[in-house]
Amino acid sequence: xIKQLHCHIGASLLFSLSLLVGCGxxxxxxxxxxxxxxxxxxxxxxxxxxIKIPVAGNSWIANDIDASNTLISDNGLQGxxxxxxxxxxxxxxxxxxxxxxxxxxKVASGSSTLEVEVAGKTKLITLNNTEQKxxxxxEFVIDExxxxxxxxxxxxxxxxxxxxxxxxxxxxxxxxxNIYYVKDDFYWGRRGPSVHLNYQVPNPDAAYEWFYxxxxxxxxxxxxxxxxxxxxxxxxxxxxxxxxxTERRVLFSVWSPYQTDNPNxxxxxxxxxxxxxxxxxxxxxxxxxxxxGQSFLVYNxxxxxxxxxxxxxxxxxxxQHSDYTAYFYAPELEKWQLIASFRRPxxxxxxxxxHAFLENFITGAGQFERKAYYGNQWxxxxxxxxxxxxxxxxxxxxxxxxxxxxxxQGGEENGEFFLRNTGxxxxxxxxxxxxxxxxxxxxxxxFDMINAL
Numbered sequence: 001x002i003k004q005l006h007c008h009i010g011a012s013l014l015f016s017l018s019l020l021v022g023c024g025x026x027x028x029x030x031x032x033x034x035x036x037x038x039x040x041x042x043x044x045x046x047x048x049x050x051i052k053i054p055v056a057g058n059s060w061i062a063n064d065i066d067a068s069n070t071l072i073s074d075n076g077l078q079g080x081x082x083x084x085x086x087x088x089x090x091x092x093x094x095x096x097x098x099x100x101x102x103x104x105x106k107v108a109s110g111s112s113t114l115e116v117e118v119a120g121k122t123k124l125i126t127l128n129n130t131e132q133k134x135x136x137x138x139e140f141v142i143d144e145x146x147x148x149x150x151x152x153x154x155x156x157x158x159x160x161x162x163x164x165x166x167x168x169x170x171x172x173x174x175x176x177x178n179i180y181y182v183k184d185d186f187y188w189g190r191r192g193p194s195v196h197l198n199y200q201v202p203n204p205d206a207a208y209e210w211f212y213x214x215x216x217x218x219x220x221x222x223x224x225x226x227x228x229x230x231x232x233x234x235x236x237x238x239x240x241x242x243x244x245x246t247e248r249r250v251l252f253s254v255w256s257p258y259q260t261d262n263p264n265x266x267x268x269x270x271x272x273x274x275x276x277x278x279x280x281x282x283x284x285x286x287x288x289x290x291x292x293g294q295s296f297l298v299y300n301x302x303x304x305x306x307x308x309x310x311x312x313x314x315x316x317x318x319x320q321h322s323d324y325t326a327y328f329y330a331p332e333l334e335k336w337q338l339i340a341s342f343r344r345p346x347x348x349x350x351x352x353x354x355h356a357f358l359e360n361f362i363t364g365a366g367q368f369e370r371k372a373y374y375g376n377q378w379x380x381x382x383x384x385x386x387x388x389x390x391x392x393x394x395x396x397x398x399x400x401x402x403x404x405x406x407x408x409q410g411g412e413e414n415g416e417f418f419l420r421n422t423g424x425x426x427x428x429x430x431x432x433x434x435x436x437x438x439x440x441x442x443x444x445x446x447f448d449m450i451n452a453l
Contacts, residue, residue, distance in 0.1 A: 097173030110158030146426030225362030369423025
């Protein structure tokens with residue numbers, strides 16, 4: 001690349017000198033331009049950078065959820081005015097080597113100066129084109145495979161906005177292997193992959209009435225938009241969420257047997273019925289990803305704190321109905337709390353398909369990493385026999401399956417299962433990987449007290 005650049009500059013310089021001599025000028029009458037002073041258009045970006053990475057699905061305003069959601073749309077980055085904001089684009093490269101980079105960009109008027117950083121190297125470019133086109137940036141060297149961060153900063157601008165950017169384009173030897181990025185379904189791609197622990201039931205023929213789990217989120221991993229789902233079952237789930245900078249929740253939901261994303265469409269005979277709820281618990285309907293009954297307690301749970309979840313599922317005393325009741329234990333309160341109890345029609349079941357998952361539900365927060373430890377899982381039969389869950393298999397959603405995002409992990413650490421996703425770390429876990437945890441003591445729970453809640 002360097003040799004090619006020198007040859008290009010040399011050829012241009014010789015041509016310029018011949019013109020000067022022919023006009024009676026002198027080669028010493030003006031300084032020779034340096035490579036950094038050459039306009040970006042001197043290279044053909046269409047030939048060097050043929051792979052287009054959409055900003056719409058792969059870029060964020062660094063550490064700013066609101067700005068990411070406001071400035072980035074299906075059309076890319078628009079309305080960018082603040083030079084304190086950095087645009088970060090992520091792409092996963094399986095090969096190392098040289099990486100050519102260009103931007104599909106334009107300015108509203110005048111000119112703007114951008115600084116682009118890749119793999120520790122920075123490059124300044126000046127834009128003055130008001131029609132969008134590919135502007136070559138530079139050649140960079142990629143020494144490590146995996147996720148790459150392409151950082152774009154606005155240095156100065158004469159117009160009201162800095163620049164619109166639709167694609168970050170790449171080429172070179174580092175782009176010749178497998179490349180993973182979000183090509184479509186930008187909403188799901190920006191949310192990032194959800195990851196799951198599918199628990200192996202000790203006895204598939206047993207009637208498990210109770211499902212117990214403990215969950216702890218490390219400090220710094222409790223990022224906005226996180227849903228740490230602790231007790232999942234065939235008809236719903238229970239866990240904790242980070243809903244805003246000032247609000248966190250304990251959530252418990254049960255889906256209706258009627259398949260729809262609009263809860264208002266559910267016939268009366270298929271609706272989830274609320275039996276009871278705990279103090280300060282909100283209840284209602286939910287939709288978008290299935291529909292049913294939802295309950296949540298606004299509770300400021302803390303990182304580095306172990307919370308306990310208890311779920312009871314059993315056939316109701318009405319034929320073809322089942323009751324689902326969720327309890328939450330906060331160590332800072334030193335007591336169990338009732339979240340809610342729902343009755344589901346057209347169902348006769350105990351605990352089925354116990355599992356856990358981790359997801360992000362805010363697109364602007366897909367740039368942040370999150371992780372949780374899931375431990376001490378137990379099932380209790382209708383006869384009162386505690387049985388440990390000691391094995392789990394790892395799975396993920398469609399976003400990970402089609403390799404739009406590669407930032408997902410699951411495993412076992414210090415005797416507990418863990419899930420980790422988003423944030424663009426390198427090292428994905430293979431689908432179906434089996435994990436085993438150390439068996440611990442069964443929980444000590446006063447069920448007379450629980451049933452009285």
